[in-house]
Amino acid sequence: MADVARHVGVSRALVSIVFRGAEGASEATRQRVLEGAAALGYRRDSLARGLRSNRTRNLGILFDLRRPFEVEFVEHTYPAVEKYGYHLLLGAVTPHRNQARVVEELLTYRCEGLIVLGPEPDGDRLESIADEVPLVEVGRGVTPGRVDVVRNDDALGTRQAVDHLVHLGHRAIAHIDGGTNPGARDRRAGYREAMTDHGLAHEIRVVAGGYTDEAGATAARQLLAEGLPTAVITANDQAVIGLLDVAVRAGLRIPEDLSVIGYDDSRFLRLPGIDLTSVRQDIPAMAELAVQAAVERIELPETEPRSVALPPQLVVRNTTKTPKNAE
Secondary structure, three states, X not given: OHHHHHHHOOOXXXXXHHHHOOOOOOHHHHHHHHHHHHHOOOOOOHHHHHHHXXXXXXXXXXXXXXXXXXXXXXXXXXXXXXXXXXXXXXEEXXXXXXXXXXHHHHHHOOOOEEEEEOOOOOOHHHHHHHOOOOEEEEOOOOOOOOEEEEEEOHHHHHHHHHHHHHHHOOOOEEEEOOOOOOOHHHHHHHHHHHHHHOOXXXXXXXXXXXXXXXXXHHHHHHHHHHOOOOEEEEOOHHHHHHHHXXXXXXXXXXXXXXXXXXXXXXXXXXXXXXXXXXXXXXXXXXXXXXXXXXXXXXXXXXXXXXXXXXXXXXXXXXXXXXXXXXX
């Protein structure tokens, strides 16, 4: 810090004010100090500063590397975290690193709050953590106690998908289920309710699946063996990959022979070669709300936790059309 002060020609106290983001320095001076620090290659030792102040301003986020939605969510979390003057620490869950292990690692780095994407169904596992630090669950709320929840209105999303397909003339509409994954239960419920409301309760067909391409492929084989519907709504976009692979190999044309709707509106399925009709979750807004909730609970511990469900939007592209029997 002294080197920066000498380089810029200001006092060390003024440099400290700029680095802490405190009041007392003009915008011009603030810019000079930051540019001088950058020129010297100065990097603030945030961990040492945190130890002195008993604050780290670290937020931890748990996510699954295998889920494109969660990876994209992490990307949109960075701007929100930086806006509030915090640091984001990543905790990746993998087949060899479970939720409990990642939580312990993040707490070792003195994270002041945790954001958990798609928490495991057994909420008791995080209940003790929620007593230690503010906890925000994204996708679904499973942990009892003082926990914030930010999620998508998953039932509304599958309802929008059913409404669109019925409007096109579809009646035989199947749903590839997401099992116990985040949001799957509500997506399944939204499908069932929408089909019933359209007078299609007798056409309800839920096929066991999951949030992987393998699960989508297995479900597609079952549909082919038992009789193909005219349209399919998958529980997420990743399952669509397996579904499309099996369908194309079987000689089916999408959407001429089978209309397909995914869920999440993942980037890789927006590509021209696929151009998937999908339910879009507002990831930037969800990330902003999750960070805001965590910061508010850190800065104002008496703040009551909240649960927020954001409305999704069906994005219609090229994998749905009027069924052949209705043309």
